[in-house]
Amino acid sequence: MVIIDTTIRPELDELVRLHRHLPPGDVTYRWGQAERDEDLISLSLSFVRPIAVRAALMFSIEQEGIIVDNALNSRAIYLQPGRPGDRLKHDPHRPKILIEVADDDFRERWEDIVVRRLAKVIRRRSRIPREGARWLAGQWLARSREITGFRLPT
Numbered sequence: 001m002v003i004i005d006t007t008i009r010p011e012l013d014e015l016v017r018l019h020r021h022l023p024p025g026d027v028t029y030r031w032g033q034a035e036r037d038e039d040l041i042s043l044s045l046s047f048v049r050p051i052a053v054r055a056a057l058m059f060s061i062e063q064e065g066i067i068v069d070n071a072l073n074s075r076a077i078y079l080q081p082g083r084p085g086d087r088l089k090h091d092p093h094r095p096k097i098l099i100e101v102a103d104d105d106f107r108e109r110w111e112d113i114v115v116r117r118l119a120k121v122i123r124r125r126s127r128i129p130r131e132g133a134r135w136l137a138g139q140w141l142a143r144s145r146e147i148t149g150f151r152l153p154t
Contacts, residue, residue: 001079001096002057004066011053013081018050019097025049026098031072031106033113034058041068041113043077045099059094061117069141070148072110075102114141 005010008152014077026048043057059068071077080088080096118137122128127134 001080001088003080003088004055005058005084006081007083009055011051012055012079012103015047015051015053016079016081016097018097020095022050029099030067031101031104031110032063033109039117040063043071061114062121065114065118066148068110068143069114069144071101073113073145073149074108076100079089 004012015025028046029046030044032042032044034042039061041059041061043059045053045055045057047053047055059065061068067077077099078096079092079099080086082094099123114139115134118140119130122133122136123130126133
């Protein structure tokens with residue numbers, strides 16, 4: 001789940017509000033990597049119904065890569081309007097929408113992008129050789145998927 005600051009985008013608040021009272025809307029999406037910054041991943045959203053709205057969410061691989069990985073693996077992401085400092089634990093029942101982001105061609109590129117970027121971060125912080133850093137990045141990704149993929153027994 002991602003809480004987005006809608007302070008200057010009240011139309012996104014309205015989109016979520018209308019979703020509670022109307023049938024599901026239509027949205028197209030596109031994942032991508034920013035050309036100007038190898039650390040940034042974008043999720044472009046174009047809502048058609050219940051109202052026409054466009055938004056681009058930017059994620060830092062170093063800081064928020066786990067969110068991107070979760071969204072790609074679960075093929076969905078929750079969006080909740082909010083303000084700076086809002087947290088899910090403060091209001092878990094606040095309206096949000098579920099957006100399906102089914103597999104696309106970006107999923108194939110993501111594995112290489114995230115491991116390469118995390119390896120650079122590891123090398124910068126610890127001076128570990130390139131191959132060791134790539135191995136650690138792969139281990140981090142595998143472990144984070146174990147944690148985020150945990151399901152309670154039914």
